[in-house]
Amino acid sequence: MTMAETEQRADIYDPAYVADLFDRCSSNYRWWSAVSSFGFIYIWRRQCVALLQAPKPGAVAVDLMAGTGEVWPHLLRRFPDLGSITALDISHRMHLEAVDRLHGPYAHRITHLAANALETDLPSGMADQVLSTFGLKTFNRDQQTVLAGQIARLLKPGGSFSLIEASDPKGWLLRPIYRFYLDRLLPRIERFFLKGAQDFSMIGTYTRNFGSAAHMADALRAAGLSVTLKPHFFGCATSVSGFKPKAD
Ligand SMILES: C[S@@+](CC[C@H](N)C(=O)[O-])C[C@H]1O[C@@H](n2cnc3c(N)ncnc32)[C@H](O)[C@@H]1O
Known part of the structure; x- marks a missing residue:
């Protein structure tokens, strides 16, 4: 099936569809995302973490749509006193890849769960920080509203959050080149290097539909x-960051 057929036939926002998509991407995800973004993904993860407020020692961070945990080194480097990270991802294979990588020096401070962020029953008020890097684009607007409720629920009063996502830089002079790269070139490169696969190429469709983190x-x-946008x-990426006000 071509990408256009996929878009027409499948509900690309169905959590089961998204989980399958990332299951298929999981083994190549780390290197492919770094190479295809020309390293920007690394810079943007660091910038996302920099927008979080410094928490108290021993604080709890929740990483939503965590994938293989690529943001954790940035988080632990910036906040070495962080107590623990609870991470979740809906893709079982991404979860397995992440667990496989947990055998590093930080393993005892990280829990990774295979779960849907829209339905998670993690305890309310458990998080001093909530973050997510590149996990928003596969949500439609209604789902983003549900996710926003989850983030507000998970955060402690005074806790901070930061989310970043690849976006469509509308109005940028070089946007046609950026779109050509995402919509035309990347699918060809992927088909060539990943034996006909067209999974990562869905980023073109998702970012076009997503627009920016404004919603x-x-x-x-x-x-x-x-909230600060x-x-x-x-505008090739947009972030939303801020905090949960303390009640008077
Ligand atoms: C592009 S990856 C980002 C991974 C990682 N945060 C990073 O910085 O590279 C998006 C991840 O979001 C996960 N995801 C999508 N929808 C989800 C949901 N409803 N609940 C939890 N994870 C979800 C996907 O399985 C995928 O691993």
Whole structure:
């Protein structure tokens, strides 16, 4: 099936569809995302973490749509006193890849769960920090609203959050080149190097539909959080960050 047929026939926002997609991407995810983004993904993860407020020693961070945990080194480097990270991902294979990588020096501080962020029953108010890197684009607007409610629920009063996602840099002079790369070139490169696969290429469709994190920012505000929306590199990514106000 071509990508256009896939878009027409499948509900690309169905959590089961998304989980299958990332199951198929899991073994190549780390190197492919780094190479295909020309290393920008690394810079943007670091910038996402930099938008979090410094928590108290022993604090708990929740990493949503964690994939294989690529943001953890950034998080633990910036906040060495962090107590623990609870991470979750809906893709069972991404979860297995992540667990496989947990045998590093930080293993005792990280828990990785295979779970749907929209339905997670992690305890309310457990998190001093909530973060997510590149996990928003596979949610439609209604799902983003549900996710915003989950983030507000998980955060302690005074806790901070930061989310970043690849976006569509509308109005940028070089946008046609960026779109050509995502929509035309990347699918060809993927087909060639990954034996006909067209899974990573779905990023073109997802980022076009996602636009920017503006809707997520509105949803987080509506959920009672204080929110800042920020473009990164001419809007090729956007972040939303902020905190849960303490009750007077
Ligand atoms: C592009 S990857 C990002 C992974 C990682 N955070 C990073 O920085 O590379 C997006 C991840 O979101 C996960 N995901 C998508 N929908 C989800 C959901 N409803 N609940 C939990 N994880 C989800 C996917 O399985 C995938 O691993």
